[in-house]
Amino acid sequence: MTALLEVTDLVKHYPIDQGLFPRLLGRPAGGVQALNGVSLSIRAGETLGLIGESGCGKSTLGRAILRLHEPTSGRIRFGGTDIVGLDAPGLKAMRRRMQIVFQNPYASLNPRKSVGEILAQPLRLHGLAKGGELRARVGAMLESVGLRAEHAARYPHQFSGGQRQRIAIARALILNPEFVVCDEPVSALDVSIQAQIIDLLDRLKRELGLTYLFISHDIAVIGHVSDRVAVMYLGQIVESGPARAVLRTPHHPYTRALMSAVPRVDRGDDRAERVRLTGDLPSPLNPPPGCRFHTRCAFATEICRTTPPALLPLDDSRMVACHHFPVRPA
Amino acid sequence: MTDHPMPEPLLSITDLRVAFATRGGLVRAVDGVSLEVRAGECLGIVGESGSGKSVTFASVMGLIRPPGRIEGGSIRFGGRDLVGLDPAAYRRLRGREIAMTLQDASTSLNPALTVGTQITEVLLAHAEDLPAGHGPRRRAARQRAIDMMRLVGIPAAEGRLDDYPHQFSGGMRQRMMIAIALSCRPRLLIADEPTTALDVTIQAQVLELIAGIRATLGMSVVLITHDLGVVAEYCDRVAVLYAGQIVESGPTAQVIAAPRHPYTAGLLRSVPVLSDLDRPIQPIPGQVPDLVDLPEGCRFLPRCALAHAACHAAVPMRGLGAGRAARCVLAEAAP
Numbered sequence: 001m002t003a004l005l006e007v008t009d010l011v012k013h014y015p016i017d018q019g020l021f022p023r024l025l026g027r028p029a030g031g032v033q034a035l036n037g038v039s040l041s042i043r044a045g046e047t048l049g050l051i052g053e054s055g056c057g058k059s060t061l062g063r064a065i066l067r068l069h070e071p072t073s074g075r076i077r078f079g080g081t082d083i084v085g086l087d088a089p090g091l092k093a094m095r096r097r098m099q100i101v102f103q104n105p106y107a108s109l110n111p112r113k114s115v116g117e118i119l120a121q122p123l124r125l126h127g128l129a130k131g132g133e134l135r136a137r138v139g140a141m142l143e144s145v146g147l148r149a150e151h152a153a154r155y156p157h158q159f160s161g162g163q164r165q166r167i168a169i170a171r172a173l174i175l176n177p178e179f180v181v182c183d184e185p186v187s188a189l190d191v192s193i194q195a196q197i198i199d200l201l202d203r204l205k206r207e208l209g210l211t212y213l214f215i216s217h218d219i220a221v222i223g224h225v226s227d228r229v230a231v232m233y234l235g236q237i238v239e240s241g242p243a244r245a246v247l248r249t250p251h252h253p254y255t256r257a258l259m260s261a262v263p264r265v266d267r268g269d270d271r272a273e274r275v276r277l278t279g280d281l282p283s284p285l286n287p288p289p290g291c292r293f294h295t296r297c298a299f300a301t302e303i304c305r306t307t308p309p310a311l312l313p314l315d316d317s318r319m320v321a322c323h324h325f326p327v328r329p330a
Numbered sequence: 331m332t333d334h335p336m337p338e339p340l341l342s343i344t345d346l347r348v349a350f351a352t353r354g355g356l357v358r359a360v361d362g363v364s365l366e367v368r369a370g371e372c373l374g375i376v377g378e379s380g381s382g383k384s385v386t387f388a389s390v391m392g393l394i395r396p397p398g399r400i401e402g403g404s405i406r407f408g409g410r411d412l413v414g415l416d417p418a419a420y421r422r423l424r425g426r427e428i429a430m431t432l433q434d435a436s437t438s439l440n441p442a443l444t445v446g447t448q449i450t451e452v453l454l455a456h457a458e459d460l461p462a463g464h465g466p467r468r469r470a471a472r473q474r475a476i477d478m479m480r481l482v483g484i485p486a487a488e489g490r491l492d493d494y495p496h497q498f499s500g501g502m503r504q505r506m507m508i509a510i511a512l513s514c515r516p517r518l519l520i521a522d523e524p525t526t527a528l529d530v531t532i533q534a535q536v537l538e539l540i541a542g543i544r545a546t547l548g549m550s551v552v553l554i555t556h557d558l559g560v561v562a563e564y565c566d567r568v569a570v571l572y573a574g575q576i577v578e579s580g581p582t583a584q585v586i587a588a589p590r591h592p593y594t595a596g597l598l599r600s601v602p603v604l605s606d607l608d609r610p611i612q613p614i615p616g617q618v619p620d621l622v623d624l625p626e627g628c629r630f631l632p633r634c635a636l637a638h639a640a641c642h643a644a645v646p647m648r649g650l651g652a653g654r655a656a657r658c659v660l661a662e663a664a665p
Contacts, residue, residue, distance in 0.1 A: 053529035053530065053531065053532075054500075054529055160617055161379075162617065190378035190379055190556065190618075191378060191556055191557075191558075191597055191600060191601060192378060192596065192597060192600050192613065192614040193378075193613075193617070194600070194601075195600035195601070195611045195612065195613035195614070196613040196614075196615075198602075198611060198613075199611070199613050217529060217530065219530070219604065220601065220602040220603060220604050220607075221602055223602065223604060223607045224602035224607055224611060243607070244607060247604060247607065257531060258530060258531065259604070260534075261530040261531045261533065261534035262530055262559065262604065263533070263534070263537070263557060263559035263560045263562065263563045263564070264559045264562065264563070264603065264604060264605075265558050265559050265562040265586050265598065265601070265603065266603045266604065266605040266606070276534070276535075276538075277531040277534075277535075278535070280499045280501055280502070280532065281499075281529075
């Protein structure tokens with residue numbers, strides 16, 4: 001299978017405006033290092049799950065891939081085209097093929113537009129349909145996400161959170177994209193509704209042959225929906241591989257800590273064996289030198305404090321960035 | 331049902347009814363909730379948005395304000411009925427005997443006051459054993475504030491007392507809220523979604539902290555959450571709420587291993603589990619009923635796969651022995 005999306009060494013720094021005085025004094029500008037050399041590829045038809053805690057850069061990555069945020073450097077190839085260098089018309093054409101569903105359906109839908117207008121806008125912008133055909137496509141799209149065609153006349157506030165997320169999904173899919181970034185699509189929803197939306201995304205993926213980048217902080221959800229997973233910490237991928245393999249035998253101490261921190265209904269008596277993380281996430285303004293995880297890692301040694309570990313292949317499918325795990329033959 | 335006599339529970343809510351008058355009609359947010367919290371235990375309250383879980387405990391704290399109204403029932407705490415308690419008596423109770431932490435620590439702390447001011451304010455208002463005199467009293471309160479901040483694991487507590495909430499991370503703010511809530515050593519801590527806004531690694535730290543302090547101080551804890559995993563790991567007993575009513579209650583391990591209400595069973599089937607990622611998740615179809623226009627019979631009926639003719643009449647809670655109960659006509663049948 002060929003890669004639909006290939007991200008190479010993506011960097012995104014947000015500069016911080018220090019104000020006039022430091023600039024006059026010639027102090028170097030600082031910045032938030034949201035993404036620091038991220039590489040990944042997603043094959044056509046697969047779901048890549050991106051796990052990480054808040055501030056790790058997972059949403060920035062999702063948005064940078066669609067160029068909603070301009071990357072500082074790096075390459076993003078989508079279907080063979082490097083989209084970092086695209087001009088506005090080129091990017092517009094590309095955006096038809098790649099879409100996004102945001103986390104909060106209370107904020108991502110314009111409250112002053114009817115659901116019909118919200119769904120019609122992408123079709124109009126791309127000049128794909130008008131008049132009766134446009135209405136028919138909007139109606140059909142609403143039905144395929146489990147709503148009714150006559151809901152087009154209503155406004156977002158007339159819907160529950162789960163229904164709003166269905167509308168957001170319909171808006172993302174109405175252009176028949178190949179690739180969808182799902183950025184925490186169920187995190188704002190109640191438990192019983194989360195399962196409905198996961199089910200819907202799963203069915204649409206199968207029916208329409210979609211490829212997903214599924215971003216979530218919920219490891220069980222990621223494990224359930226993903227073919228492969230990538231674990232992010234402070235702007236870098238620390239571990240990646242097939243979802244089942246990574247979640248069954250996580251190697252990176254951070255992945256292991258994440259797994260054991262999840263409160264679970266299915267845990268046996270292994271609470272005592274948990275890997276406990278102490279402390280908070282360091283500031284991405286000033287990430288620790290060496291391995292970025294060393295300040296919270298129980299296994300850190302001298303080398304971890306000085307030398308950043310490379311993300312190295314473990315076999316033909318898994319990658320881990322750690323000096324100590326898994327223990328590799330010399 | 332039990333072999334030894336039970337002491338009187340610390341908190342006992344009987345047939346509590348709370349309603350809010352809205353333009354759309356009367357919202358019956360809590361409709362006949364009865365539950366008990368025993369001394370030293372941790373009770374988990376599970377429910378989705380609108381289930382009444384927060385309103386139930388806002389009632390315990392005396393925080394229901396118009397258009398909300400407690401329409402009936404009783405809330406007994408330490409031998410007293412709290413419904414209709416006068417405001418001055420309630421003020422003495424809150425903070426000192428019952429404390430509550432709210433979901434979002436970033437909006438519950440006053441951004442314009444230092445955390446030190448916010449924690450010593452509680453101590454100066456409620457603590458009975460501070461020395462007399464303005465200066466010694468303030469110094470003692472400050473020292474106790476530092477001790478509480480240490481207890482909840484805030485590093486370099488003396489140095490942080492004069493910091494403002496925005497200078498703390500989300501996890502540290504939640505710890506600060508817990509420190510404030512615990513500063514007068516209450517007998518009951520009500521933690522409303524204490525970890526929902528936090529990352530999993532920080533969530534684990536905060537939950538372990540609450541469990542540890544509960545053991546140290548011997549207090550009772552009510553943990554309000556939507557996460558069954560949190561309940562499974564930290565609560566002795568659980569009550570599941572749906573549309574303003576308790577639909578199932580009992581010892582946590584038994585309820586999770588063999589739920590007797592279809593809603594509890596549905597919730598458990600709708601979350602993916604790490605130990606069996608290939609298990610399909612089964613969503614509960616439909617949505618929570620409108621609290622203004624509730625069905626006559628079982629409130630879960632429109633979403634239930636086991637619906638029965640008897641479900642159209644009101645369904646009472648049925649005791650199932652061993653401390654378990656469920657509001658389902660099929661509760662006695664094997665699940």
